Amino acid sequence: MKSLPKHDVTDLKLADQGRLKIDWAGRQMPVLRQIQERFKKQKPLRGIRLAACLHVTAETANLMLALKAGGASLTLCASNPLSTQDDVAASLVKNYQISTFAIKGENNQIYYKHLNRALAFKPQLTMDDGADLVTLLHTKKRSLLKLVIGSSEETTTGVIRLRAMAKDGVLAVPVIAANDSQTKHLFDNRYGTGQSTIDGILRATNILLAGKTVVVVGYGYCGKGVAMRAKGMGAQVIVVEVDPVRALEAAMDGFAVEAMEMAAKMGDVFVTVTGGKHGINLNHMKKMKDGSILANAGHFDVEIDVRALKQQAGKGQLLRPFVRQFILGKKKLYLLADGRLVNLSAAEGHPAEVMDMSFANQALAAEFLVKNQGKLTSKVYVLPASVDQMVAKLKLKSMGKGLQKLTASQERYLNSWQEGT
Numbered sequence: 001m002k003s004l005p006k007h008d009v010t011d012l013k014l015a016d017q018g019r020l021k022i023d024w025a026g027r028q029m030p031v032l033r034q035i036q037e038r039f040k041k042q043k044p045l046r047g048i049r050l051a052a053c054l055h056v057t058a059e060t061a062n063l064m065l066a067l068k069a070g071g072a073s074l075t076l077c078a079s080n081p082l083s084t085q086d087d088v089a090a091s092l093v094k095n096y097q098i099s100t101f102a103i104k105g106e107n108n109q110i111y112y113k114h115l116n117r118a119l120a121f122k123p124q125l126t127m128d129d130g131a132d133l134v135t136l137l138h139t140k141k142r143s144l145l146k147l148v149i150g151s152s153e154e155t156t157t158g159v160i161r162l163r164a165m166a167k168d169g170v171l172a173v174p175v176i177a178a179n180d181s182q183t184k185h186l187f188d189n190r191y192g193t194g195q196s197t198i199d200g201i202l203r204a205t206n207i208l209l210a211g212k213t214v215v216v217v218g219y220g221y222c223g224k225g226v227a228m229r230a231k232g233m234g235a236q237v238i239v240v241e242v243d244p245v246r247a248l249e250a251a252m253d254g255f256a257v258e259a260m261e262m263a264a265k266m267g268d269v270f271v272t273v274t275g276g277k278h279g280i281n282l283n284h285m286k287k288m289k290d291g292s293i294l295a296n297a298g299h300f301d302v303e304i305d306v307r308a309l310k311q312q313a314g315k316g317q318l319l320r321p322f323v324r325q326f327i328l329g330k331k332k333l334y335l336l337a338d339g340r341l342v343n344l345s346a347a348e349g350h351p352a353e354v355m356d357m358s359f360a361n362q363a364l365a366a367e368f369l370v371k372n373q374g375k376l377t378s379k380v381y382v383l384p385a386s387v388d389q390m391v392a393k394l395k396l397k398s399m400g401k402g403l404q405k406l407t408a409s410q411e412r413y414l415n416s417w418q419e420g421t
């Protein structure tokens with residue numbers, strides 16, 4: 001038997017179950033599979049040490065396999081203490097020889113210990129979901145920065161943090177905002193978060209959504225998806241937004257639009273997807289109806305002010321997995337997944353079909369960084385539009401959809417000014 005790579009996972013005995021899960025997800029990821037096949041031949045990541053800090057799910061495992069096929073040596077740690085699928089982590093170590101540090105339910109101290117173990121690998125490329133690894137590199141592990149060719153980032157919150165670092169002049173490596181590819185955020189954030197957030201809420205609570213009032217806080221790409229799917233389940237949806245353009249968009253999409261003070265009194269289920277903090281604060285919670293359910297699908301666990309809730313109402317009581325009851329005055333409030341990403345904690349995260357495109361972008365970002373080594377400066381880049389076109393074409397083809405082509409004369413017309421009324 002081969003010796004195992006360095007790891008810290010819950011139970012290696014779960015490996016075979018994890019392998020089946022990875023394989024099942026892989027079947028729904030045809031775009032990533034094609035990239036993996038090309039990587040296997042061309043080895044664009046030959047000899048590259050890559051550390052990834054991502055949700056350790058079956059879809060991420062398929063990304064790891066594509067990167068490995070490209071020649072990279074890998075280490076993986078979790079980008080959230082609650083999102084790890086322990087069977088997948090076990091399989092990555094035992095079946096695929098990939099160094100993995102991730103335990104579902106790990107505390108903050110172990111979470112950072114795992115990030116440090118990933119960085120001990122002295123990576124040349126890093127990959128983040130939320131920018132925790134790159135932040136550690138720029139703070140406590142600065143000596144490793146000189147080894148890093150570049151980094152890529154999966155989510156809106158991470159991109160916001162990285163742009164803030166670039167603005168402050170502290171970003172020391174080139175970064176690809178994989179999130180900002182159209183084939184990522186238009187699909188993953190909207191349809192992925194939309195479906196999997198509802199899935200997480202239902203798996204945790206088993207409530208009936210039909211006839212309920214669902215308050216969606218934030219009407220960005222994720223919020224649009226959650227609102228759309230909640231409406232589809234028969235809920236009345238109220239959107240809370242701070243951006244007037246997006247609030248208007250929500251109104252014209254047919255949703256009620258209210259300030260949080262008002263929506264707090266009306267909702268049965270609340271979902272935050274703002275990327276910011278305290279979209280729901282203690283004052284809002286005090287206004288809520290008895291029995292209100294609170295869930296977050298934004299990246300960090302600060303969107304609902306859980307700390308203030310705990311200061312006021314104590315540590316609460318766990319009623320079912322991922323459902324904690326708090327008594328606030330005379331009311332009961334139910335917080336899901338401790339205010340962490342409900343879709344990845346109480347369900348399995350996005351369906352593989354959508355992660356197919358997100359992770360195609362991540363794999364291509366790694367290739368782009370290596371190909372352009374030395375040519376990029378320390379700022380946040382977006383992959384070229386041609387990559388989006390290519391990923392979308394492959395996805396459409398795999399779905400058996402047709403695509404119309406412009407004729408030469410149509411193309412000329414669209415690129416000229418002479419023809420008019």
Ligand SMILES: NC(=O)c1ccc[n+]([C@@H]2O[C@H](COP(=O)([O-])OP(=O)(O)OC[C@H]3O[C@@H](n4cnc5c(N)ncnc54)[C@H](O)[C@@H]3O)[C@@H](O)[C@H]2O)c1
Pocket residue numbers: 155156157158185188189193217218219220221222223240241242243246273274275276277278279297298299300341342343344349350
């Ligand atoms: N759960 C997941 O699997 C998943 C997937 C993708 C992204 N995310 C995360 O979800 C969050 C949202 O991502 P996005 O792509 O929709 O971002 P976005 O920037 O497109 O949208 C966020 C919206 O929230 C609004 N907003 C900010 N603060 C607010 C407040 N206090 N009250 C009301 N509205 C407020 C903003 O105006 C904006 O319209 C980010 O943290 C992102 O990283 C999670």
